[in-house]
Amino acid sequence: MMSRGSLEVPCMIKIPHRFSDIFSLAFYAAYIRTKNMTSNNHEPKPAQPFSKQGQTSDQSVQPNSLSQPQPKQAQASIQTNKPKPLPQAAKAKPIHRMPPAMEIQQLRQKLQRLELAMEISRQFSATLDVDKLMQTILDKVAHVTNAEAGSFWIKEKQSNNAICHVACGPVQDKVLGLKLKQGTGIVGWVIENKQKTVVFDTTLDDRFFNKVDEKVKFTTKSMLCVPLLVNNECVGAISLLNKKTPQGQFNQQDVEMLELLAMSGAIAIKNAQLFQSERKIKELRTLLTISREISSTLDLDRVLLAIVNLGSQVIDYKRAIIGLLDFNNKLTLSAETNVAEPDMTESQNKQIKAIMKYVLDSEKPIHVVNFQKDKPPKNIPKDVINYLDTFELKCISVMIMADAEGQLAVISMEGTYHSLVSKESTDVIDIVVNQATVAIRNAQLYKSLPSKTLTGKLKSSVKESGRSWKKRIIFLIVLALLIVLMNIVTMKERVTGVVEVIPSHIMKVTAMTDGVVQSVDFNEGDLVKSNQKIIALDSSLLELERQKIIKDINIQTGELRRLQSEGNPFEVHLKQLEIEKLNHQFQSINKQLSFTTITPLTDGRVLTQQTGQLINKQVMKGEILTEIAVNDSKMIEVLLAEPDVLKVKPGHQAYITLQAFPDFLIHGQVQSVSWTITEPETEDEPIGYKTWIVAKNIDKHPDIRFGMTGRAKILTGKKTIYEIYFKPFFDRIITEFRLKFSLPYESESGNNPS
Numbered sequence: 001m002m003s004r005g006s007l008e009v010p011c012m013i014k015i016p017h018r019f020s021d022i023f024s025l026a027f028y029a030a031y032i033r034t035k036n037m038t039s040n041n042h043e044p045k046p047a048q049p050f051s052k053q054g055q056t057s058d059q060s061v062q063p064n065s066l067s068q069p070q071p072k073q074a075q076a077s078i079q080t081n082k083p084k085p086l087p088q089a090a091k092a093k094p095i096h097r098m099p100p101a102m103e104i105q106q107l108r109q110k111l112q113r114l115e116l117a118m119e120i121s122r123q124f125s126a127t128l129d130v131d132k133l134m135q136t137i138l139d140k141v142a143h144v145t146n147a148e149a150g151s152f153w154i155k156e157k158q159s160n161n162a163i164c165h166v167a168c169g170p171v172q173d174k175v176l177g178l179k180l181k182q183g184t185g186i187v188g189w190v191i192e193n194k195q196k197t198v199v200f201d202t203t204l205d206d207r208f209f210n211k212v213d214e215k216v217k218f219t220t221k222s223m224l225c226v227p228l229l230v231n232n233e234c235v236g237a238i239s240l241l242n243k244k245t246p247q248g249q250f251n252q253q254d255v256e257m258l259e260l261l262a263m264s265g266a267i268a269i270k271n272a273q274l275f276q277s278e279r280k281i282k283e284l285r286t287l288l289t290i291s292r293e294i295s296s297t298l299d300l301d302r303v304l305l306a307i308v309n310l311g312s313q314v315i316d317y318k319r320a321i322i323g324l325l326d327f328n329n330k331l332t333l334s335a336e337t338n339v340a341e342p343d344m345t346e347s348q349n350k351q352i353k354a355i356m357k358y359v360l361d362s363e364k365p366i367h368v369v370n371f372q373k374d375k376p377p378k379n380i381p382k383d384v385i386n387y388l389d390t391f392e393l394k395c396i397s398v399m400i401m402a403d404a405e406g407q408l409a410v411i412s413m414e415g416t417y418h419s420l421v422s423k424e425s426t427d428v429i430d431i432v433v434n435q436a437t438v439a440i441r442n443a444q445l446y447k448s449l450p451s452k453t454l455t456g457k458l459k460s461s462v463k464e465s466g467r468s469w470k471k472r473i474i475f476l477i478v479l480a481l482l483i484v485l486m487n488i489v490t491m492k493e494r495v496t497g498v499v500e501v502i503p504s505h506i507m508k509v510t511a512m513t514d515g516v517v518q519s520v521d522f523n524e525g526d527l528v529k530s531n532q533k534i535i536a537l538d539s540s541l542l543e544l545e546r547q548k549i550i551k552d553i554n555i556q557t558g559e560l561r562r563l564q565s566e567g568n569p570f571e572v573h574l575k576q577l578e579i580e581k582l583n584h585q586f587q588s589i590n591k592q593l594s595f596t597t598i599t600p601l602t603d604g605r606v607l608t609q610q611t612g613q614l615i616n617k618q619v620m621k622g623e624i625l626t627e628i629a630v631n632d633s634k635m636i637e638v639l640l641a642e643p644d645v646l647k648v649k650p651g652h653q654a655y656i657t658l659q660a661f662p663d664f665l666i667h668g669q670v671q672s673v674s675w676t677i678t679e680p681e682t683e684d685e686p687i688g689y690k691t692w693i694v695a696k697n698i699d700k701h702p703d704i705r706f707g708m709t710g711r712a713k714i715l716t717g718k719k720t721i722y723e724i725y726f727k728p729f730f731d732r733i734i735t736e737f738r739l740k741f742s743l744p745y746e747s748e749s750g751n752n753p754s
Contacts, residue, residue, distance in 0.1 A: 134166040141261055142168050145254045148242035151175055153187050154269065155236050162187055162236065174216040185209030190225045190237045196259065199223040200249050224250040226258045228266035235269050238262050286314045291435050299672045300443040304335035307436040312337065314428050315420050317413040323356045324409045331356060338507060338602060338630060351387050356410040359398050366398040370418040395419050397429060401437040408440050486722035493719045495647055497638040498686065499656050499712045501704060503629035507602060511619045512595035520614050526606045527632060535625055537596040546589045553582045604628035607706065634704065636668055636693040638712045639678065645689040647716045648673055654693045658710035664701055668693040670714060
């Protein structure tokens with residue numbers, strides 16, 4: 001009986017399908033081979049190469065195999081059960097066993113292939129950067145299979161053409177990027193028919209497309225090609241060229257190794273394509289949100305702050321800053337990320353302003369990615385290189401914001417990552433800058449318009465009274481006095497509205513790398529400090545990898561000392577390269593470990609509710625984990641009715657009372673008024689225009705929380721009695737009069753053919 005999850009073998013040893021240790025697999029293979037050699041009078045057949053029809057050749061069978069006939073005398077003795085002595089000439093030949101060194105070599109090769117298979121499966125499941133990973137794995141597979149060259153082809157969805165994404169070998173730089181039309185060459189045939197193929201002599205195969213060899217100046221003699229299949233869908237193919245053996249032919253072990261690579265690679269490619277599609281959709285949604293935010297207001301200051309703060313949702317910059325040009329083309333820094341107003345006394349702002357002036361004068365944008373001090377980029381001004389080195393930056397983009405009417409501003413985006421965006425999203429920066437340019441232009445045009453307009457001429461008539469001339473005089477005198485009093489006597493006009501306490505600035509804390517949240521060290525409403533650990537991602541796998549690399553470094557260092565003592569400079573150099581590679585891996589693991597500890601950039605108060613739900617959550621790089629009110633600063637948001645919105649202007653004084661603190665009077669000043677009406681989410685919510693008030697003494701009461709409500713009185717200035725009480729009434733009458741008498745006339749004139 002065979003138990004589930006194990007394999008019953010003749011020696012009654014149950015072997016698990018998944019080996020936890022690669023050395024146990026080698027021990028098991030050696031044990032089975034030794035048992036077969038001692039229990040049988042023959043050796044197992046060695047792996048036979050493929051024939052041209054894909055089958056093994058009969059000529060490769062060893063002379064001491066089991067197919068060898070027995071002597072006739074031996075057969076007769078078996079039939080009669082009377083053994084007879086064999087003649088001297090008929091004695092069986094001695095069996096020649098495989099030398100132990102050769103057998104150990106074969107076991108090492110099998111062990112190497114199995115170890116590589118496990119490494120391929122592990123690496124494919126740990127990353128979504130398929131091209132970079134495939135380059136490393138393809139080099140290893142080509143080395144193990146002893147192939148001269150190899151290539152990795154992906155099928156385009158629209159044209160079905162095959163494009164070479166990864167290659168190895170002497171002409172890999174020339175092969176990268178090559179395109180093959182659908183069905184062209186052996187690679188095209190494999191992709192179209194979804195079948196693997198082995199070609200021993202390409203000159204005898206009609207499917208071979210020799211123009212690729214002519215273009216890259218390479219000679220293809222033999223070829224092994226396997227399709228990349230996922231759910232019977234072919235996404236590409238992998239090929240190996242020219243096996244470096246005397247026969248030059250790929251065998252069954254090579255096919256199995258390449259099929260394993262194709263199986264893992266196909267799944268990884270499909271996952272990467274799905275991930276890129278989802279990321280593109282997320283970027284488009286975020287861009288749409290940013291576009292709505294920056295176009296929802298015509299206040300220039302709010303537009304600039306929205307650009308530098310919201311752009312970080314799709315662009316990985318640490319800081320963005322905008323310099324505006326006035327009518328005299330004078331540059332002024334007007335907005336900075338997470339800062340109300342740029343401080344020109346800081347050295348960083350002075351240097352970036354000088355860089356912006358250089359971009360304006362040269363009319364050439366500056367783009368630097370993956371900055372390294374020892375390898376500075378070419379054709380970049382020295383001031384930019386010094387700026388990146390001084391403030392420990394890895395990338396920067398300085399671009400001119402201009403439209404058909406001319407230059408508007410300069411925007412600078414700088415970060416600590418290798419690039420501001422991924423290579424698949426290079427157009428995101430241009431889209432954000434173009435949207436920001438349109439929003440700034442609209443805000444500037446609106447700012448230049450007059451703030452007041454005439455309501456129209458008054459259309460009214462006064463009927464003649466039938467009173468006497470005395471009564472008329474008295475009536476006119478009293479009316480005149482009343483009109484004079486109404487236009488002379490002044491009083492303060494007040495506008496009231498519902499208020500809510502909101503944060504002045506919100507900082508979004510995002511994940512720096514992919515991982516699983518292990519611990520959350522904060523709750524809603526907690527005050528956190530900058531560089532304080534608030535979230536920790538699971539780093540156990542990275543720690544194991546780090547310990548493994550340390551162990552490998554120690555082992556290789558010991559080997560290096562031994563080689564140095566033996567005095568072999570070539571082997572010493574190779575070992576030093578291996579140690580240097582391990583050191584680079586160690587530095588990369590340390591950097592990834594640093595990303596597992598998430599800290600805020602500034603002090604503030606946590607706004608996120610139900611923080612416990614973050615634990616054990618799988619997060620992606622750039623995903624928002626929590627929101628923090630920067631420096632715990634608060635402001636007041638007032639909802640004004642439509643008739644009152646035109647009365648309130650920036651700079652008006654306001655007095656606020658909260659329901660939770662009725663005895664505490666908050667003094668404030670109107671900062672800005674929204675130009676779009678608020679859409680209520682429920683039927684009970686009021687509708688109106690939002691107004692933002694900067695409270696002067698709100699920080700004196702630390703118990704005031706975000707979301708508290710109350711009432712606000714805004715003093716719009718002194719006005720006459722007529723302006724406060726009678727003018728709105730007369731304006732409504734005039735509006736109704738114009739609607740009643742003007743529309744019929746306009747409709748009749750519209751129907752006139754002339």
